[in-house]
Amino acid sequence: MREELGPVVTIESRAFPLRPEPAHGVGFKSTYREAGWRRCAEMSAADGIRFTPWPHAELPGWSLPALAAAKCVAKQSDELFERVHHALYEAFFTESRNIADAKEVAAIVAAAGADMERFTADFEAGIGRDAVIGDYEAAVSEHGVRSIPTVIVPDTGRALVGLADYAVYRAAVEEALA
Incomplete structure (x- = not known):
């Protein structure tokens, strides 16, 4: 839509972690999560987006490391944010990579071409995490997002x-x- 309407609309991505802390034992097989995954795969197939069925018994227990990483790279450039944003989605939904693991996320960010010295400093300082929590709190308090x-x-x-x-x-x- 951004390409189609250009400057007529502004699209802003906001982070919304489903869990504030990591959860362990998040099931996937034969759950609503697996059904949702299949629905996403069906809806996106015509656009060439591929969802690979999650091959592991459990899903990563949270997305905060990936969300925080995206906030950190957004400070470097909008283009880098878009590349990392898409790379993280592809890593999780297509490649079945664990985006709850900070080292895995850092590898994805590096492959997207980020300034890793700057990224690491911002990530370790909690700048991305703080921005994610700010987005979450605003979404809940201002719009009732759940x-x-x-x-x-x-x-x-x-x-x-x-x-x-x-x-x-x-x-x-x-x-x-x-």
Whole structure:
């Protein structure tokens, strides 16, 4: 949509960790998580996005390391943020990599071309984590967000909760532009 509408709309990504602390034993097989994964795979296949079924018994227990990393690289450049953002999604959903592991996340960030000295300093200082927590607190207090994905259309106050077809998002934007 960003490419289609250009400067007419501003799309901002906000972090929303589902767990503030790591959880252990997060099941995947035969759970709603597996069903959701299949739904995402079906909806995105036409766009060439590939979801590989999670091969492990348990999912990573949280996403905070990946979310914090994305916030850190955003300080370097918007383009780098986009590359890392997509690389983290691909690592998790296609390559079945553990984005809860800070070392794994750092390898993904390095492969995307980040200034690793700057990234490491920011990551270890908690700059990314603090930004993620700030996004989370604002989402909950200002918009009542409780799940992902949630898309807020500020001009109308409309909140789109849960995965939807592109046409639903496009209609919400057109409503705001009208």
